[in-house]
Amino acid sequence: MNRSERKARNKKRFPWKLLSTLFIFILLVTGLLFMMQERMIASQDITELEQDVYQPTVIYGKEGEVASKIATRAAEWVDIKDVPQHFIDALVATEDQNFYKHEGIDFSGIARAAVRNVQAGNVVEGGSTLTQQLAKNALLTQDQTFQRKIDEYFIAQKIEREYSKEDILELYLNRIYYGEGAWGLKRAAEVYFGKEPKDLSLSDSAVLTGLIKAPSYYSPAKDLERSLSRRNTVLGLMESQGFISSRESDEAKNEEIKVEGKQLDPYKGRFPHYVDHIFDEAMSRYGLSQNEILAGGYQIYTELDQDIQSSLEEVFKQDELFPEGTEEQIVQSGAVLLDPATGGLRALIGGRGEHSFRQFNHATQLKRQPGSTMKPIAAYTPALEQGFDIYSELEDEPLDINGYQPKNFDRSYRGKVTMYDALIHSYNIPAVWTLNEIGVGAGVNAVERFGIPLTDNDKNLSISLGGLDTGVAPIHMAEAFSVFPNEGKRQKAHAIIRIVDSDGQLVGEWNEEETQVTSKEVAEKITFMLKGVTEEGTGKAARLGDRDLALKTGSTQMPSETINGTKDQWVVGYTPNLVGALWLGYDKTDENHYLKTTSGQAAAPVFGAIMKNAVEHVEKVNFDLPDFEKEKRNSKPKKQKKKVDEQQKNEKNEEQKRKEEEKRKQEEAKQQEEAKKREEEAKRDEEKRLEEEKNQEEEQKRLEEEERKQQEEEQKRKEEEEKRKQEEEAKRKEEEQKRIEEEAKRKEEEERKKKEEEERKKKEEEERKKKEEEKPADPEATQQSIPDDTGDTEQKPQQ
DSSP: OOHHHHHHHHHSSSOHHHHHHHHHHHHHHHHHHHHHHHHHHHHHHOOGGGGOOOOOOOEEEEOOOEEEEEEOOOOOOOOOGOOOHHHHHHHHHHHHTTTTTTSSSOOOHHHHHHHHHHHHTTOOOOOOOOHHHHHHHHHOOOOOOOOHHHHHHHHHHHHHHHOOHHHEEEEEEEHOSSTOBBBBBBHHHHHHHSGGGGGGHHHHHHHHHHHHHHHTTTTTOOOOOHHHHHHHHHHHHHHHHTSSHHHHHHHHTTTTTOOOOOOOOTEEEEEEEEEEEHHHHHHHHHHHHHHHHHHOEEEEEOOOHHHHHHHHHHHHOOGGGSSOOOOOOOEEEEEEEEOOOTTTTEEEEOOOSSOTTTTOOOTTTOOOOOOGGGGGIIHHHHHHHHTTTTTOOEESSOOOOOHHHHHHHTTTOOOOOOOHHHHTTHHHHHHHHHHHOOHHHHHHHHHHTTOOOGGGGGGGGGGGGGSSSOBHHHHHHHHHHHHTTTTEEEEESSSSSEEETSSSSEEEEEEOOOEESSSSHHHHHHHHHHHHHHHHHHHHOOOTTTTTTTTEEEEEEETTTTSSSSSEEEEEEEEEEEEEEEEEESSSSSSTTTSSSSSSHHHHHHHHHHHHHGGGHHHHHOOOOHHHHHHHHSSSSOOOOOOOOOHHHHHHHHHHHHHHHHHHHHHHHHHHHHHHHHHHHHHHHHHHHHHHHHHHHHHHHHHHHHHHHHHHHHHHHHHHHHHHHHHHHHHHHHHHHHHHHHHHHHHHHHHHHHHHHHHHHHHHHHHHHHHHHSOOGGGGGGOEEEEEETEEEOOOOOO
């Protein structure tokens, strides 16, 4: 064999050595991966599956009475033997068709879901098994992260190795959420149908199983028609998988849903807006997490007055009190009521319409300009501190200060007006003129002392009219106005007094934060003027009869001068022992969504209703003020200071500013930090709210699309089934007709043969007879017996 032949032969030789090496490598890698998987599965801790770790957190009111309870679940256990088989069948048919075949992970289900999702162009079906869902609900978070899915993968397999299929079903149906505050099948059966699980009908089981996918969306308590549609889908799945017959499915579909549920714990879910704020305060001030509050069994003692809170909620239920909205948006609102002596929040409501857990809170998270409610804070308090008086005359003429040209709401001028008249009628120009006289720095300093969060962009004359860069919420304005009935002192607004954990240990406690904002005399003068707003100014619609009420209205104008309306409306007011703040407006203001009246016409009547109901639950006290009317009668208006420039004013106040500078800076830094935190938190909450709304919309679309597809498949299946039945019936009839025809043909053939046989026999008989007749006579024929007369026979002798 020459060299070229050996080379050709080597080329044809199969590479066994390379393949064997590759095969061994694959075996080693596979073995290693298998060992790693087994180790990961074995390391999973699932001991919490049977532990009841959820304890409700109890909210107490200001008198130490239970006000509300918050918890992730309110479950009661039910044994699997007390669960109807048709419920288990519905659960398996709807949530995990291969439940009894897989070992925690259904790879065929994942593949099937992936194909359907690709075909639909979005997520319309999940691949999670019941075991995976149990792992997620009981042991993991709801975060849609890759790490969570990995953990879920291993935990599900550990559960399958430790528990039987029946045990897994029992754990699952006792831990799943069914909506309306019901965790677990036992509570769900009570809440929706007033029954024990063992008494559920097939229709009931289909309804409850259908809730698992989206409890709020498919709740019969919220949308009966949608719940019926979902029930029918579940029944269709049960029928198609052979769990029930067509007759049973039709009977269940014709059964009427009767939602006759049992009420949950009467404290569960009470005062949701106030509770939302408790979450925010406990998390931001005391460092608790949402899950800790939900499941940690804390006792939270608060400043809540249940009677006042209930009265506030009743007002917000009266839609006729509020301006009418549009089909796209309702007019939103937020309100706060607090005790000026302590800063304790007595009541709070964060919005109108249906409440959802920790939704955007218009009472505490709002960022809107406060309008004229800032006049007594930014202009008139610092003016009184610098020598102005209630009856000092202020300029009300056209004003142009470096291009800034404020105008009165009615576009008219009065020459000169007293501070009292300027405030009760809410004239704009006198407030701006006054702030310009005393210096913007004095106004900014006053606003900061009142606890209003500011930015560098706010240090200008427009601050006197509430033109803030970032804006405020009702809670900020209520805290600021609490200075006036509290002798010039400000207490930090707060809801929580103290928090105690499930072991009785103190987690956190409120420490009083009092700031002397202004003098008692100045506070009384402001109160005297704000009483005038109620009695003869823009707040007359909020009067309380024989109860004293001091208040200030405010509004902000639409950006376009061609639109005659307001964007925001405010009322902030107080009695000697209760301060309230109210905001009205649209969440999204545009040329079609704005308020067409003034705050005195729309917001003031609402505020009046709020305060009228609330003061019934506090001691009746009126203001004890000096006789400022007497001062007016006995003295002429003080001669006004001549206008001086900003530099002279700053020099005059330099000594006072130096004394206060360090304190102001500390307070400013603290306020800025708090403002920054509030701003960041509000931004996060707003982003979260928008994201949740987007997710809810997408989820609703996805659910509707999936429901439509399921209904189409169900309809297609029915049509195919009907077609099959029709074909079988047609075939049966055809075979029957053929059989009848063959039978008739057979009978006809038999009849023909019979007739032929009869004719043959007849013919043979005739031929026989004919032959007999043709046969010659027999000579012996005469030798026959002849009967005699007696009937005997005589034999004749033969011849």
